[in-house]
Amino acid sequence: MAASIESLLEEISGVEDPIEELQSLKTALLSIPVSALRDSLSGQRLDVIFSLLNTNERKQVELCVDILERFLIALSPVQVVQNYRVELQGGLTHPNESVKILALTQIGRVVDHPDAVAEVLNNNDILRSMIHCIGEEKMAVAKQAIQSLSKLSHSKPGLDKLFQTDLLKVMKDVMATSDIVRYRFYELVVEISSVSPISLGYCANSSFISQLLGELTGDDVLIRATAIEMVTTLAHSQHGRQYLAQQGIMDKISNMIRGADTDPFSSLYLPGLVKFFGNLAIMDSPQQVLALDTLGLLGSTVEGKQVLQKIGEFGLFLASSGATELRVRSLDAISQLLTLQPEQQTEDLLALTESWFHLLSNQPMDMIRNISTQPFPELHCGALRIFTAIAAQPWGQKLMISTPGFMEFILDRSTGQTKEAKDAKFELVGSLASSSTAAEILGSQHYIRLKTYLREGPYYVSAVAAVSTEGAD
Secondary structure, eight states: OOOHHHHHHHHHOOOOOHHHHHHHHHHHHTTTHHHHHHHHHTTTHHHHHHHTTTTSOOHHHHHHHHHHHHHHHTTTTTHHHHHHHHHHHHHHHOOHHHHHHHHHHHHHHHHHTTHHHHHTTHHHHHHHHHHHTTTTTHHHHHHHHHHHHHGGGGGHHHHHHHHTTTTTHHHHHHHHOOHHHHHHHHHHHHHHHHHOHHHHHHHHHTTHHHHHHHGGOSSOOHHHHHHHHHHHTTTTHHHHHHHHHHTTTHHHHHHHTTTTTGGGTTTHHHHHHHHHHHHHHHHHTTTHHHHHHHHHHTTTSSHHHHHHHHHHHGGGGOOSSSOHHHHHHHHHHHHHHHHGGGGGOOOOHHHOOOHHHHOOOHHHHHHHHHHHHHSSHHHHHHHHHHHHHHHHHHHHHHHHHHTHHHHHHHHTTTTTSSSHHHHHHHHHHHHHHHHHHHHHHOHHHHHHHHHHHHHOOTTTOHHHHHHHHHHHH
């Protein structure tokens, strides 16, 4: 096998138009497992293939790239950098994008290997060329440059090289090329910052992160939307969330959501804001409560409901376990999302709130009623507020009348003895009885009992109940 590859390489070096020979070599290489190829490469040089990259013949370049990819993946990163450092460096400035991507990919392998990385760290020209690749017109080249450079953050020498030498100025100079390139560097910075608190510190000290955070309130709404996306990625790590909280970013984004209804362009960046808080809502962090409050407030408006529908984030509110305070906030957020005033009850919005309610569980009525029977007044009232929200909507009334024992549960004054619980139950009955569709859907008997409950007031105690209480004393 080694002999056939060697003979093919010799054939290629001796012909003027090597397309056919290159194709034969590529076919031969693809038929050999990488492990076997590794053994057959011993002592062979690929100079002839690298030299054939110096042409304007696109087909020839593409074949050479395919061949080199197969050869180089069979070599260890140490072998690659020791034998082909100069060739890879040249590939970074090649006019063909596939050659640049090949070089960046292989250098990424080298940077990621502890025994090989020094060869790159000690070569400023390679690093400078990699940074310039982020400013390339072709997005695929820039993406690979970001991926390979970000691997430098895995070691302190790598971080020192990027952020504490003249390469920092190179990054800032290339970054200033255009809005698009600037955001590619933000992507690199966020990628590096996410690795560890130490790497985040390097990025923060170099002013990259403060520059990114400043974009959140810029005049250009499209840039603002992109910045929100970057900050959301930064919030995926615990140390990232902690840093953002220290910088007051949670409150700033919360205020942006609260003020979105006064900004005619908010539809461009509001989904990003919602995703930011959506990520916080599903993570075990001190910002969960703020996230749920903010998203619940957004969901209280028709526009907010439509945004949440578009990005499919309703499931973020389903905190069925955890601290009582978190569960209460979750219930309150759900009730705000499910609430529709009579004038808002279009066919589409009613279908939306009904579909959201059924996302709560397979048996949402039973689930919410079970929460209301737990020995925590806050949870009891929170559950009742969800029933109050759906009580004003025809689909909610149909669920209530078809759920065995539910109407008796509503009219039972013995459950929930605190003032807050009695007020919450009274509000639920009022929401149901005041709906224009309640009498028809619930039937006259239930409707009359609801009206009687309202007339008697929230704190009414029947004579029988009063006598029973006295007897118990």
